[in-house]
Amino acid sequence: MSNDIYVEENVPQFEAIYGKGLISLGGFEAINKMFARSDLKNKQILDVGSGIGGMAYYLAEQYHCKVIGLEIHQWMANYATAHAPKNIKHNLKFISYPPNGSIPVSDESIDICCSKGVLTNVEKKLQLFQELHRILNNKGQIVFIDWLVPESTGSKYDRLRLGDMSFKETQSSYTQILEKAGFNNIQFIDKSKEYLEYVKQLDEMYHSSEHKKTYANIISRSLRDDLILANMDLKKSIESDQQLSMLILADK
Template sequence: MASNSDEIYRLEHVPIFEAMYGKGLISLGGYPAVERMFTDVDLHRKHLLDIGFGIGGIAHYLASTFDVQVTGVEIHPWMVDYATDSTLESAKERVRFLTYDEQGHIPLPPECIDLAYSKGVLTNVEDKRSLFQEVVRVLQPHGELCLIDWLAPADGVPTTELLFSTGELSHKETAASYREILAGCGFQQIEFQDVTPEYLTYVNELTDVLSAPEHIERYSDILSSEFRNHLLASNAKIVNAIESGEQLSCRIRAAL
């Protein structure tokens, strides 16, 4: 894997993502984590916006499991093609995938989305304010936001760091700075739920998966021993950051 996001997120690396996270996913916890993310959220007959849909698994899952339509937006055109091509026939009329336009805007008309969500993606976005302004533009009045993100501790300051695992930059807000950004864009009823213990479990589960002899044997042609060891070292750093209180995971909900 390479040292910047443009090289990390490439079509030929999909087998690596799926070996780590499961079919269709580039995020921790598998589909049970997706279910828990939407606990007590009413999805019925809503039009959802998936911010940073990756390879499409969450959008596919929601469209196939719930009575919803999902529009996903990403920065990589190949992801649009991959997610579209891998959509089950039964869900094809319920999902569509788009890239941002040349100005970085979401290519949707105003007030067409009921709920926007994102899982484990927005820590990679430095200018969250501009993104949320776009989200507000496409949300209907009283539209909702639901996301999972990594945060810096409440007594700290927003941080930018180079991720050991991928070489990407991670831009972690504090709860206070996140709240200020969301409120400044027009969101109200902003709620933070600490899900750090849950995501520590997911990190440890990924370590167990990567260490399992059957996984090593099955994916030996996809994950080299060198890269597997790199991932395990990265997981150990994440565990240390969580256990030392330097990194939190939160579910954030808000509404207009």
């Protein structure tokens, strides 16, 4: 992958690692578990950090809902639009943030705002959550999977092995941000054990001779070595309770 990992040339690597259309751990199994407490049928959903479209496609097809994918990368919005399956294209729309950070979506027009493993890359979360609060209807809710750190660590900002920045909050600092944005009934559900299993599965895949052979022209030996080391970092941080995967739910 290039120094900026979120570039279009890396789509084949993303899909070789995470699956068709995806850039996050656990595949469609993790998506189903993420929404186990939510009613998505016929809802209007905003997918924050929709990437190359895989989760939005899946939700639209499985739950017959309309999904707007929101991306900071314009090329991702364009890519997801271009590759949307024809049978659900009418229920999908992909947009990008304008320079001022406002979300180009009408007030109180969304039922559920969701995001999976993306918000750790967002440094200034308050403005984003204020915008999400604005566009949610009166019964709207947020459903997020995000990485947190323990209270003893305090909010932590660091550059990961593959080059991307991570801005992790504690549960208390995340709660303060959400409350300041206007949300209530905030819940944090620890999914760390579940995500540790996804990390272990990824490690097995990286070492698989079949995977190495299948993707030899897509994932170089040096890249595979870097991916293994990055995955090892993640595994150690979860096992030592220094990084927590949380399902975050809140109501408007």
